[in-house]
Amino acid sequence: MASKWSPGSNSRRTFLKNTTGLVGLTLAPMNQAEHTAPGPSVVQGATELSLRINGRVYSLRAEPRTTLLDALREYLHLTGTKKGCDHGQCGACTVHVEGERITSCLTLAIMQQDKAITTIEGLANGDDIATARLHPMQEAFLKHDGFQCGYCTSGQIMSAVACVREGHATSDDQCREWMSGNICRCGAYPNILAAIREVASRQ
Known part of the structure; x- marks a missing residue:
């Protein structure tokens, strides 16, 4: 026959009460500052940034969380890159960093310091806007009506230039695959494809 429980006997509740203090003492040293490994330094508040865009160095003061897209549009007023x-x-914010296409809304401006950044404003040849010659891809988009509302056009052109340079425009299907990250809500895809294929055929 099982013995009756008495106030003086051990129970699960008594055991937990007695061991809680021991566990706290055991873990206490781990919470002390001298046992904490130093972490990476954290940049807080607005900081000075230097961005090399279209061959020109821009200085700005922005928070570390500022995206490259917002730095271009809101701080430097290079609004050709769309949000x-x-x-x-959607690919509307596509720019080139060190010659590779990226979506500028997904990278921080602070991470792109000292790198060569090219936006749609930097594709044309020549500094004088009145005499500058359009990039062959820009000319092809005009020739083939590769845009309707035009909102996605800058991202489409930046991605198309990279697509040809990467060697990913050797066929219609390959071109469609490597341009699939750029969305045209107007549905001008056949004309965009025609423009890209024409430029690719000259390479």
């Missing part, structure tokens, strides 16, 4: 979905899904 579409702001989630890296």
